[in-house]
Amino acid sequence: MKKLLTLAFVATLALASVSCAKLQARDNLIKGQAAFKNAHYEESIKYFKEAMNLDPNLTVAELYLATAYSQQFIPGAQSAENMKMADMAVKTFEDILSRDPNNVSAVAGLAFIYQNTLQLQKAHDYYLKESQLEPTNPIPFYAVASVDWLIVQNKNDPPSVEDQKRLVDEGIASADKAIGLNPDYDDAMSYKNLLLREKARLSETEEEKAKLTADADTWFNKALDTRKKNQEKKNKASGGITLDNKK
Numbered sequence: 335m336k337k338l339l340t341l342a343f344v345a346t347l348a349l350a351s352v353s354c355a356k357l358q359a360r361d362n363l364i365k366g367q368a369a370f371k372n373a374h375y376e377e378s379i380k381y382f383k384e385a386m387n388l389d390p391n392l393t394v395a396e397l398y399l400a401t402a403y404s405q406q407f408i409p410g411a412q413s414a415e416n417m418k419m420a421d422m423a424v425k426t427f428e429d430i431l432s433r434d435p436n437n438v439s440a441v442a443g444l445a446f447i448y449q450n451t452l453q454l455q456k457a458h459d460y461y462l463k464e465s466q467l468e469p470t471n472p473i474p475f476y477a478v479a480s481v482d483w484l485i486v487q488n489k490n491d492p493p494s495v496e497d498q499k500r501l502v503d504e505g506i507a508s509a510d511k512a513i514g515l516n517p518d519y520d521d522a523m524s525y526k527n528l529l530l531r532e533k534a535r536l537s538e539t540e541e542e543k544a545k546l547t548a549d550a551d552t553w554f555n556k557a558l559d560t561r562k563k564n565q566e567k568k569n570k571a572s573g574g575i576t577l578d579n580k581k
Contacts (some may be wrong), residue, residue, distance in 0.1 A: 359389035395571035400426035472515035479509040
């Protein structure tokens with residue numbers, strides 16, 4: 335009986351210890367989130383790491399950690415410290431996906447960091463996966479369209495003509511999906527315009543080229559009009575004043 339009571343006491347202590355650790359982890363998470371919100375990323379990283387040490391299953395802390403690394407990365411800067419931030423962001427997002435392959439936030443985070451390190455094919459693949467995981471979200475479809483255009487524009491390592499045609503068609507279809515989900519998505523309209531111009535460039539007949547160029551002009555104007563309307567909505571919502579250039 336004494337032995338059973340001792341085991342029960344030890345088990346109770348263990349449970350209390352686990353509960354206490356989780357509470358401390360949550361406390362560190364909250365402190366990290368506050369530091370992150372104020373752009374104190376180095377400070378937030380310390381809190382998120384401590385939260386993960388106390389509760390390895392606290393995925394939200396790991397997501398914040400990866401994002402804090404990516405926020406410190408400066409696109410275009412080639413310093414060792416800057417690239418280390420990108421590598422740490424990638425590693426942390428990948429650690430999350432190794433346990434939860436369909437974690438949308440980690441997939442989106444990887445797509446973002448790969449695009450900003452000019453690893454466009456990897457960015458494309460992760461944006462595509464994000465669009466499959468969130469088929470009602472227009473943003474990843476827009477991202478696929480924009481990256482398709484960037485890959486086609488790569489003059490240093492241009493894709494084959496066939497690959498360019500495939501990417502352009504995929505990009506136009508993705509832009510259409512984004513616009514279908516958000517009819518006021520002016521950025522998606524802009525990329526549809528750009529992709530149509532690439533399709534015109536790759537066309538085999540002058541008739542087709544002329545038609546595609548005309549379609550591109552239409553979407554260019556739609557993008558301008560929609561952007562203007564969206565800005566007017568923002569101005570009204572924020573109480574801003576719009577100047578109409580009346581003389």
